[in-house]
Amino acid sequence: MLRDKLVVGVRSENLQKRLLQEGDDATLNKIYEIALSYKAAERDLLSMKIKTKYAKIQHGSKATGKINVVEASENGKYFITLNVDNKNIQFEFDTGSCHTLMPINLYKKLWNKKIYPINLHLKSYSNIKIDVIDKREVFVAEANKSLPLIITEANRPVLLGTTWIKCLPAEFLKFSDINLVQETTCSSLVNKFAEVFGTSNVGVIKDHTAHLILRKDANPRFFRARNVPYVMRNAIEKELENLEAQGVITKIERSDWATPIVPIMKKNGHVRICGDFKITLNPVLKIDQYPLPKIEDIFAILGRGINFSKIDLSHAYLQLELDENSKEMAVINTHNGLYRYNRLPFGIASAPAIWQRIIEQILSGIPGSLVYLDDILITGESEADPLRNLEAVLNRLNEYGLKANREKCNFFQESLEYCGHVIDKMDQILIAYDPKLPIRLSCDSSSYGLGAVLSQIDVDGNERPIYFISRTLSQAEKKYSQIDKECLSIIWALKKFNNYLFGRKFELITDNKPLHHILNPKREISSNMSARLQRWALILSSYNFTIECRKTGDHGNADGLSRLPLKQYEEMEEDAVNTVHMIKQCEELPLTSSHIRRESCKDSILKIVYQNTLYGWKDKPSNTELLSFYLRREELTVEQGILLLGTRVVIPRKFRAKIKAELHQGHLGVVKMKALARNFIWWPGIDREIEEITRVCRECNINSHTLKQESVHRWESAPTPWYRVHLDFAGPFTNKMFLIVIDRYSKWPEIIIMNSTTAGNTIRVLRDLFSRYGIPDQVVTDNGPQFVSEEMKYIFKSNGVHHLRSAPYFPATNGLAERFVQTLKRSLKNMRNEELNKSLANFLFTYRTVSHSSTREAPAVLF
Numbered sequence: 078m079l080r081d082k083l084v085v086g087v088r089s090e091n092l093q094k095r096l097l098q099e100g101d102d103a104t105l106n107k108i109y110e111i112a113l114s115y116k117a118a119e120r121d122l123l124s125m126k127i128k129t130k131y132a133k134i135q136h137g138s139k140a141t142g143k144i145n146v147v148e149a150s151e152n153g154k155y156f157i158t159l160n161v162d163n164k165n166i167q168f169e170f171d172t173g174s175c176h177t178l179m180p181i182n183l184y185k186k187l188w189n190k191k192i193y194p195i196n197l198h199l200k201s202y203s204n205i206k207i208d209v210i211d212k213r214e215v216f217v218a219e220a221n222k223s224l225p226l227i228i229t230e231a232n233r234p235v236l237l238g239t240t241w242i243k244c245l246p247a248e249f250l251k252f253s254d255i256n257l258v259q260e261t262t263c264s265s266l267v268n269k270f271a272e273v274f275g276t277s278n279v280g281v282i283k284d285h286t287a288h289l290i291l292r293k294d295a296n297p298r299f300f301r302a303r304n305v306p307y308v309m310r311n312a313i314e315k316e317l318e319n320l321e322a323q324g325v326i327t328k329i330e331r332s333d334w335a336t337p338i339v340p341i342m343k344k345n346g347h348v349r350i351c352g353d354f355k356i357t358l359n360p361v362l363k364i365d366q367y368p369l370p371k372i373e374d375i376f377a378i379l380g381r382g383i384n385f386s387k388i389d390l391s392h393a394y395l396q397l398e399l400d401e402n403s404k405e406m407a408v409i410n411t412h413n414g415l416y417r418y419n420r421l422p423f424g425i426a427s428a429p430a431i432w433q434r435i436i437e438q439i440l441s442g443i444p445g446s447l448v449y450l451d452d453i454l455i456t457g458e459s460e461a462d463p464l465r466n467l468e469a470v471l472n473r474l475n476e477y478g479l480k481a482n483r484e485k486c487n488f489f490q491e492s493l494e495y496c497g498h499v500i501d502k503m504d505q506i507l508i509a510y511d512p513k514l515p516i517r518l519s520c521d522s523s524s525y526g527l528g529a530v531l532s533q534i535d536v537d538g539n540e541r542p543i544y545f546i547s548r549t550l551s552q553a554e555k556k557y558s559q560i561d562k563e564c565l566s567i568i569w570a571l572k573k574f575n576n577y578l579f580g581r582k583f584e585l586i587t588d589n590k591p592l593h594h595i596l597n598p599k600r601e602i603s604s605n606m607s608a609r610l611q612r613w614a615l616i617l618s619s620y621n622f623t624i625e626c627r628k629t630g631d632h633g634n635a636d637g638l639s640r641l642p643l644k645q646y647e648e649m650e651e652d653a654v655n656t657v658h659m660i661k662q663c664e665e666l667p668l669t670s671s672h673i674r675r676e677s678c679k680d681s682i683l684k685i686v687y688q689n690t691l692y693g694w695k696d697k698p699s700n701t702e703l704l705s706f707y708l709r710r711e712e713l714t715v716e717q718g719i720l721l722l723g724t725r726v727v728i729p730r731k732f733r734a735k736i737k738a739e740l741h742q743g744h745l746g747v748v749k750m751k752a753l754a755r756n757f758i759w760w761p762g763i764d765r766e767i768e769e770i771t772r773v774c775r776e777c778n779i780n781s782h783t784l785k786q787e788s789v790h791r792w793e794s795a796p797t798p799w800y801r802v803h804l805d806f807a808g809p810f811t812n813k814m815f816l817i818v819i820d821r822y823s824k825w826p827e828i829i830i831m832n833s834t835t836a837g838n839t840i841r842v843l844r845d846l847f848s849r850y851g852i853p854d855q856v857v858t859d860n861g862p863q864f865v866s867e868e869m870k871y872i873f874k875s876n877g878v879h880h881l882r883s884a885p886y887f888p889a890t891n892g893l894a895e896r897f898v899q900t901l902k903r904s905l906k907n908m909r910n911e912e913l914n915k916s917l918a919n920f921l922f923t924y925r926t927v928s929h930s931s932t933r934e935a936p937a938v939l940f
C-alpha cells in the first residue's frame with residue numbers, strides 16, 4: 078500500500094510514529110500534508126537549536142554586563158557584544174584577521190583618552206592598507222584578561238580578530254566557528270589565482286590525456302549532418318569558429334566516424350553544440366569503471382567541516398585533451414562540415430569516469446577536499462583549515478593549468494546545498510540511502526505542480542522512498558504543454574537528485590506514454606522535437622537509465638506530490654530558450670506573433686489542438702484534420718500562446734493561402750520550397766500543397782531543373798551585416814514621409830525623411846546609402862509603385878542586387894520593417910514637442926544601442 082510505503086520511507090522516526098497514528102483510513106493526501114508540515118516543523122526546530130546556542134553563550138559567560146549575539150542575516154555578518162574596560166561594545170566577527178580593531182573616533186568617544194600615535198601599517202586580505210594609530214591593552218571581561226586593541230583611522234568597522242576570539246570561553250569559540258571570512262579574503266584569493274579564474278580561454282590540463290577505448294567488434298559509424306533551422310545557423314557557425322579558435326575542435330576534410338550535433342540555444346542567443354554520441358560512439362565504447370564518490374563519503378568528509386567552499390571547473394571535460402587515437406573518433410558532422418574534437422566532449426559515455434580519475438589524481442593528498450566531476454568541494458575541521466585547504470587546491474589547479482568559473486564558485490559558506498541537502502555543521506545528516514540497492518526515480522506533473530520520489534528497491538523487492546520533492550509551477554511553466562510539464566518534472570528531479578543518479582544506473586518512471594517513447598535512451602534525438610525537448614533529451618542522454626511507463630494509478634507517489642506542491646517557485650534556467658527561438662521564427666514570417674496568436678484562437682481546429690497540447694489528448698479524434706495533429710502530438714508544444722510543431726510555427730487556416738503565396742515568391746521549385754517551409758511553418762498537408770502549386774507552375778519547374786544560383790528567398794538567413802536590407806515607407810506622421818531601411822542581420826536601422834516618395838527621389842536616397850555602406854546582396858520591399866518601377870528594377874539589376882518582393886495583398890508583408898515602424902510611431906508620439914530631427918536621432922541612438930529581442934545583441938554591436 079502506498080501509504081505504508083511512504084511511512085516506511087520517511088527518514089524521521091518521530092514522523093513515522095506520527096503518521097502511523099493516523100490509522101488505516103487516512104488518505105494519501107492527508108499523509109503528505111502531515112509529512113510536509115512536519116518538515117516545516119523540523120526547520121523550526123533547527124532555528125530553535127540556533128537560538129539555544131545563543132542562550133548557552135549568554136549563560137556560560139562571566140560577563141558583568143549583558144551579552145547578546147546578533148546575526149545580521151541580510152549581509153551575512155555576525156556581531157557580538159563584549160564588555161571591554163567596563164563598556165559594552167559591539168564587534169563584528171572577522172576570522173580573516175588576527176587583530177581586533179577599533180576606529181579612533183569611537184575610542185575617543187568611549188574613553189576620552191589621549192592617543193600617542195605609533196607608526197604601523199596593517200594590510201587586510203584584500204591588500205588594503207590600514208593606518209594604525211595606536212595599540213592599547215584593554216581588559217575583556219568575557220576572556221577575563223587584558224588583550225591588545227588596535228586603534229585605526231576614523232570611521233572603520235569595529236572588528237573582532239582571532240587573537241581575541243581564541244581567548245574567549247569555549248562557548249564563544251564554538252559559535253565563532255561559523256565562519257565569517259569576509260569577501261576581502263575571497264577577492265584576494267581570486268586575485269592571487271588570476272590564472273585559475275581567468276575567463277579568456279578554455280583551460281588545458283598538463284600531463285594528462287583522455288583515451289577512449291573501443292570494444293573489439295566496433296566499426297566506425299558515420300551519420301550525416303542534421304537539418305538545422307536557418308535561424309540557428311549563424312549562431313552555430315559562430316560557436317564552431319569560437320571552439321576552433323580555442324583549439325577545442327579542428328575542421329577536417331574526411332573521417333570514418335561522424336556524429337550529428339544537437340544545437341542548444343541559450344538565453345543569450347548563443348548556441349551550445351553537443352554531439353549526439355549515443356548513436357555513434359557510446360554503444361561501442363568500453364566504459365571505464367572508475368567509481369564516483371559515494372554520497373555517504375561526501376557527507377562523511379563534509380559533515381566534519383566548519384564551512385564549505387565549492388569550485389566549479391569551467392567547461393568541465395573540455396579542459397582535458399584527447400589522445401591522438403581518440404581524436405579520430407570524436408568527430409561531429411555539422412551543416413558546415415566535419416570537425417574533430419581535440420578535447421574530451423560532453424556526452425561521451427566514458428567521460429565522467431575518465432575525468433573523475435584524472436582530477437582525483439591531480440588533487441590527491443589535499444585534506445578536506447573532494448571532487449565530484451566538475452565540482453570540487455573543500456572544507457576543514459578547525460579554524461585555519463578551510464583557507465589552507467582551499468589554497469592548496471587552487472595551487473594544484475594552477476600548477477596543472479585548470480580553470481574555474483568564478484561566478485559559480487562559493488567560498489567559506491556556512492552551508493552548502495548539495496545532493497539535495499543543505500549541509501551545514503549544525504545539522505546531522507541522517508540518510509537511509511544504501512548505494513548497493515537499485516534506485517528508482519518517479520516523476521509526475523499536474524497542471525500546477527511537479528513532484529518526484531527517489532526510492533530504492535530493497536532485497537525483498539519492496540520500494541523504499543528516500544526523498545520526496547514537490548514544487549509549484551511558475552506562471553510561465555503553467556503554460557507549457559503537458560508533455561513539457563512532464564519532462565520538466567524529470568529534469569528538475571534529476572537536478573535535485575543529481576548526485577544519487579549521475580554515473581549510476583537507475584530506473585525512470587513516468588506516466589506519460591509519448592514521453593516514454595521520446596526519452597527512450599536508445600532513441601535518436603529528433604530534430605522534429607521542440608527546442609526545449611531537444612535540450613532536455615540531451616541532458617537525459619548523459620544519464621544511465623531505463624525508462625518505464627506506468628499508469629497514474631500505480632504511480633501514486635509522485636502523482637500525489639505534484640498535486641500537493643510546496644510553495645516554491647524555481648524557474649528553470651534557460652527557460653526562455655523556446656521563446657527566443659519562436660521570436661526569431663516569427664520575425665522571418667510576414668506575420669507578427671500577435672496575428673498568429675489571434676487567428677489561432679479563432680481557428681476551430683487549432684483551438685482544440687491548443688487545449689489538447691496543454692492538457693493532454695484523451696482519445697484518438699475521428700476528425701481527419703485533428704487526427705493529423707494527434708499523430709504528431711509528441712512534436713507539438715505551445716510557446717507564448719502559439720502552437721509549434723518542433724521548431725515550426727503552426728499557421729492558422731486563415732493565413733495559409735497567403736503564406737503559400739509568400740513561399741512561392743521567387744519560384745524556388747518544389748524541393749527548396751519544402752525545405753524552406755520545414756524551417757519555419759507547418760500545417761497538415763503542407764507538403765502536398767507545395768507539390769500542387771509547383772507542379773502547375775512553369776517557372777518553378779524550370780528553376781528546379783536548372784537549380785539557378787539566384788533563386789533566393791527572403792526567409793533564408795542573412796549570413797553577414799548589410800547582406801539583406803529591408804526597405805519600407807512609413808507615414809505620414811507630422812506631415813512627413815519616412816524611408817525605413819533595416820539591415821536583416823544586425824537590425825541596424827536608418828530613417829530618411831522624404832520630401833517625395835517618387836522612384837527618382839528614392840533612388841537618390843538609396844544611392845547615397847549604398848555609397849556609405851556598400852551594395853547589399855538582397856533588398857526586400859513590398860509592391861509599392863516606386864519599388865516596382867522600371868528605373869528601380871534597372872538600378873537593382875545593374876548593381877547585382879536581388880530584389881525580393883513580398884506577395885501582393887499581404888497584411889504586414891515586410892514584417893521586420895513593419896514592426897520597426899510601430900515602435901517608431903509610438904516613440905514619435907511621445908516626442909511631439911521636440912524638433913523632428915532631434916527626436917529621430919534620439920530614437921535611432923536608443924534603438925541601435927539597446928539589445929534586440931531576437932538577436933539578444935545591440936544592432937550597433939552586430940553591424
Ligand SMILES: [Zn+2]
Nearest residue numbers: 744774776777
Ligand atoms: Zn512557381
